[in-house]
Amino acid sequence: MGLLSLTFLTALVGLAASQSAVFIGGNESEENVPLWDKVIELAGGKGVAKFGIFGTASSDPEGSAAYYIDMLINVYGAASATYIPITETSNNADDPAMVDLVRQQTAFFFGGGDQLRILNAIRPAGRETLVLTAMKEMVKAGAMVGGTSAGAACLSDTVMITGGSSYDGLIYGAFSGGPNSNNAGDLSYDEHGGLGFLAGWVPDTHFSERGREARLIRLLQDSRYRDIGTPWGFGLDEDMALVVTDLYTRPVGKVIGTSGGVFIADVTNTIVTPSTTTNYEGVSAHYLTQDDTIDLTTGNVTFASWKTPLKGNEQYANAEISNDILSSKRSRSWASAAAQFFDNQLDDTVTHFSFEKNPTFEVSFNRLSGAGYRGPLPNDPLTFVVSHENLQVGIRESIAV
Numbered sequence: 357m358g359l360l361s362l363t364f365l366t367a368l369v370g371l372a373a374s375q376s377a378v379f380i381g382g383n384e385s386e387e388n389v390p391l392w393d394k395v396i397e398l399a400g401g402k403g404v405a406k407f408g409i410f411g412t413a414s415s416d417p418e419g420s421a422a423y424y425i426d427m428l429i430n431v432y433g434a435a436s437a438t439y440i441p442i443t444e445t446s447n448n449a450d451d452p453a454m455v456d457l458v459r460q461q462t463a464f465f466f467g468g469g470d471q472l473r474i475l476n477a478i479r480p481a482g483r484e485t486l487v488l489t490a491m492k493e494m495v496k497a498g499a500m501v502g503g504t505s506a507g508a509a510c511l512s513d514t515v516m517i518t519g520g521s522s523y524d525g526l527i528y529g530a531f532s533g534g535p536n537s538n539n540a541g542d543l544s545y546d547e548h549g550g551l552g553f554l555a556g557w558v559p560d561t562h563f564s565e566r567g568r569e570a571r572l573i574r575l576l577q578d579s580r581y582r583d584i585g586t587p588w589g590f591g592l593d594e595d596m597a598l599v600v601t602d603l604y605t606r607p608v609g610k611v612i613g614t615s616g617g618v619f620i621a622d623v624t625n626t627i628v629t630p631s632t633t634t635n636y637e638g639v640s641a642h643y644l645t646q647d648d649t650i651d652l653t654t655g656n657v658t659f660a661s662w663k664t665p666l667k668g669n670e671q672y673a674n675a676e677i678s679n680d681i682l683s684s685k686r687s688r689s690w691a692s693a694a695a696q697f698f699d700n701q702l703d704d705t706v707t708h709f710s711f712e713k714n715p716t717f718e719v720s721f722n723r724l725s726g727a728g729y730r731g732p733l734p735n736d737p738l739t740f741v742v743s744h745e746n747l748q749v750g751i752r753e754s755i756a757v
Contacts, residue, residue, distance in 0.1 A: 374398060375495055375603040377511060377553050378502030381592030381616075382468055382562045391597050391612050392432045398500040398599070399463030402433035408440045408461035412477050413469030413506040417443050420467040428465075440464075442487060444473040449485035458490045463500040466507025472518060472534060474510045475546060482548035492552070496604060501553050505561045513552040514586045515545045515579045517560050522570035522682045523712050526634040526751065530578035543571050549584045554600060554607065556586050557652060563591030564616055564691040567684040570719070570751060573639050576623045587626075588655065591619040593691075600652065607652040614733055616691065617645040617743065622655060631753065633715060639749040643694060645741040646733060657745045663731035666742070672700040681708035681719045690719075695742040697721050698728025709754065720750040 376398045384391065399405035409424050411417030418439060425437040440457060442449050458464070466474060478488050495501050503511055510516060519535040520543030528542065536542040558579075560572050572589045579585040590609075592598060593616025598609040611618050620642040629635040644650060647660035675697045683689040697706055704724050710717040726746035733739045 374500075374601045375498065375605070376500045377495075377600045377603055378500065379508040379511065379559055379590075379592055379598045379600070380502065380504035380561075381508070381594045381596045381618075382505030383565075383594035384504050384597075385595050386427055386431065388595055388613060391595075392427070394597075394599055394612055395463075395465075395500070395502060396428070396432050396434060398601075399434065403435050404462070405434040406460065406462045407434055407437040408458055408464045409437055410440050410442065410464065410466045410474070410507070411469075412443055412466065412474045413471060413510075414467055414473075415469065417441070420469065424465055424467060440487075442477050444476045446477065449478050449487040452486070455486050455490045458487055459494065461494070461499065463502070464491055464494075465501075466503035466510065468503075468505030468507055471506035471510040471516060471550075472546065474506065475516070475548070475550070479548070479551055484552075488551060495553060508561050508592060509559050510550040512550045512554045512557055512559055514549055514556065514558045514584050515547060515575075515582060516550045517558065517572075517575055518544045518546050520544055520571055521684055522567050522574075523684075523710060523717070525571040525574040526682075526717055527715070530575045532579070532582075543575060545575060545579060547582065547584075554603060554652070556588060558586060558589035560589060560591040562594055563619055564593045564688045567682055567686075567689055569619060569621070569641070569690045570682055570717075572619070572621050573623060573636070573749070573751065574634060576621060577626060577628065577636065580623060587622055587624040589621045591621070593617055593619075608649055609652055610649045611644045611646055614646055614736070614739070614741070616688070617643050617741070619643055619691070620650060620655070620657070629752075633753045634717070635752045637750040639751070641694075641747045641749050642745045643691065643743055643747075645743045648743050659729045659743055659745075660731065662734060663729040663741075663743060666698050666728035666730050669730075670699050670701045672696060673702060675700040675703035675706040675721075677706060678708040680711035682710045682712065682717065694721065694744060694747060695728075698723060698726070698744045698747075699730070699742060716754040718750075718752050718754045722748040722750075724748070
């Protein structure tokens with residue numbers, strides 16, 4: 357590790373060396389006070405936090421950075437927020453001046469746009485630039501790194517999702533090499549991986565709102581045996597965050613936000629039947645909401661203490677069937693169906709269908725080894741949220757009778 361500047365060491369006084377990362381699902385609200393307060397806290401606190409802002413993913417990098425600079429300083433009390441002028445075409449991620457600028461910060465934040473722009477600028481073709489090396493050193497010393505949308509999708513060390521839809525992914529599978537300019541629906545990933553701050557997990561964003569559950573599952577299964585593949589991934593809903601602490605020792609993620617949740621997919625024990633499209637059984641899925649946590653080493657989930665088991669306290673008699681379970685246009689189709697499923701009294705299994713035809717896909721839910729939890733939000737006792745663990749998912753092409 358290079359020598360840390362005296363300025364940085366001084367800034368770290370009173371800053372817990374949490375080695376933290378904040379993954380945000382996109383479309384985050386400036387009024388999401390718990391989220392931004394946590395970001396400031398992990399960066400050193402009000403009047404101390406010093407942010408380096410990367411607008412690299414945006415088509416307007418400086419304009420993107422200006423929004424976060426204004427908010428972090430003038431709304432949430434950061435000591436400073438500085439635009440780091442590294443773009444896809446600037447060719448300056450090995451510039452000592454940029455490295456020095458990075459070393460003056462206690463936190464780094466990546467805005468949204470296209471995650472490939474970030475990789476092309478800071479980790480081109482898998483090569484770690486001097487700026488990326490410096491950021492990693494800073495985070496290991498106690499700084500925070502975070503991002504939203506594309507800025508969150510690029511933060512792990514695994515293959516990185518670059519585009520595609522659930523439906524096309526189930527038909528054709530996942531392709532390495534990045535997006536297909538001739539078909540935006542193709543499920544694609546970058547085989548060089550992201551920036552490398554979190555090990556072993558593939559992040560995805562704008563998740564329930566765009567029906568990305570099946571695309572994450574297919575991406576994990578198709579890429580899991582690559583050198584940087586993994587069977588584990590998480591999908592972040594909009595205006596929701598997974599705050600990960602102790603990145604390099606025992607990382608634990610905690611959910612912040614009230615508009616949705618974080619979907620967890622595990623294809624470790626998935627049974628794959630040979631098929632021209634997709635035929636999976638045994639995908640394990642969780643859905644975590646406000647204050648739930650997950651041990652990112654073991655995958656073990658802990659639900660917030662203010663939530664209670666749904667079993668025996670369900671509101672609905674039967675599970676509802678969705679005929680648009682893969683929808684990318686009807687927000688939260690899968691998430692809503694799963695929540696209602698755990699909140700029904702009688703049905704332990706249910707089969708949903710895709711709206712798309714030729715082929716139509718069936719998505720089965722099984723809760724026999726799972727559990728649902730529900731509770732009123734601490735700051736809004738009239739609003740209840742539902743979490744669940746170990747939902748067993750099967751996905752297959754529907755066979756017409």
